[in-house]
Amino acid sequence: MSRRVSIAYLIGLGLLLLAPTFIYPILVMKVLCFALFACAFNLLLGYTGLLSFGHAVFLGSAAYVTGHALKVWELPTLLGLLAGTGAATLLGWVIGSLAIRRQGIYFAMVTLALAQMVYFFFLQASFTGGEDGLQGVPRGTLFGLDLADDINLYYLVVAIFAGSFWLIQRTINSPFGQILKAIRENEPRAISLGYDVAKYKLLAFVLSAGLAGLAGATKTLVFKFATLTDAHWHTSGEVVLMTLLGGMGTVFGPVVGATVIVALQNELADKVGSLVTVIMGAIFVICVLAFRRGIVGESLALYERMIGQKGR
């Protein structure tokens, strides 16, 4: 991590540790789950240049598997989280291997279609509880701490988020991450340099799917339920929106985007009802037309311009 990023990371972490004193912890945990989801997605879209339009399926499958593992198999919490994450990683490998056979726009359509297939599977399968979802998932304990207490769970969620965020940064700045960026910038050139592009794309996809799964597994723990909404294409669209709004290919963009979107939905849900979808759509349109670098990207650009003018 660069120095600026490290400092911002530590400040953010400090704020998170203090947050439950002044904000409702469940809301912060929701933001963190979606922020992790969006960061995982950004690894794929922002750094590898692959637009997956079916990422909700990894969130949803991990949510279901974790829920099932904790409620029916009565596994310990840690194993439940691992089971969910593992399932999403495996599913990511299957969907990723198929999807990387096509490029660009087709890649987006293939991921969307395969995700819809899994969605229908969840709709019909008995272990998901169909339209009702999987309810009453126990949170269990971890290292003797009772996670039914929101504050205990809160610090677990912060630890999961901080660890995953660090892992993503580490990946982006590793030689592997540099190759991903090379693929994003110019795929034919990366191929001609001798890189097995398909292998790198698949690895990025699987990593992103696994982390999205970790977000889904954590989300089940927070809300004690898993529903079809998690796996629906609307949620796939939401994570695209979070990343786009915050700034794709930026370190903190997805976190900012997820915070704004979750906060907006939280504020608007009771006031405007079904118009929320219209507002989300409008933000999408505005971002694409006028605001393509997102909140963080545009702010950074503005900052650089001001520094540049001072220097002259």
Added chain:
Amino acid sequence: MTEIFGVPIQALFGQLMLGLVNGSFYAVLSLGLAVIFGMLNIINFAHGALYMMGAMLTWIGLEYLGIGYWWSLLLAPIGVGLVGIAIERLMLQWLYKLDHLYGLLLTFGLALMIEGLFRDLYGVAGQPYSIPEEFAGAFNLGFMFLPKYRAWVVVASLAVCLATWFVIEKTRLGAYLRAATENPKLTQAFGINVPLMVMLTYGFGVGLAGFAGVLAAPATQIGPLMGSNLIIVVFAVVVIGGMGSILGSVVTGLGLGIIEGMTKVFWPEASATVVFMIMAVVLMIRPAGLFGREK
């Protein structure tokens, strides 16, 4: 009653017909997507929402303005086409120089807006629309009853697809269009107004979606959500068939509709997912799609 593989022949042909009807919608919608993609290099995510708009306009026309089915069949596609032209002029035209993915994202946002607006105005419940008098009842073919309206949907869809094929492949306008798809700069240098053609292409493509919506109105429940689930299947159809050829889209659309109908008879649980499974298999065997070529 005669049976084939333990399934009554009546039910088999009934599902076959339903499959053909669905296949016709797939064909018209994927054709529209292909025409738009050829010219604008954009995958129109709003296609499903505009199909829904066609159906809703038909229903609104009858409910509030007393406009009947036949007038709707003409007016609703034009209305949807005009909306499309507005979208192209106001928004899409600024994206042509950017990565194609932005077009997908923008139209996705539009789809959410259109769907959300109709949901806010009319609720999620489906609205009924009765079959026009001319097509009430069924033909007795001896071995089955063929509802007249279903036959009409298939015939009308195929006629529209054929007309589109004819215009693009056999007329002067179509020749300009193909030239502009192949090399827009050179075509413009020959004095052809390419931006105008792009605008009309988008209007026409979404007009096709509107037309399919009108056809669907008496055959299905009309509701704000009718388009979004359909469009994902149509995406799979497009991936399977590739967007290279017009007749390819039509054949793939109809074929998949029939396969889906047959799956409903023999393996009902898989009927919602069979198209996606076929897509996965095609990706493994022929990644470019059945009628596609790698670019």
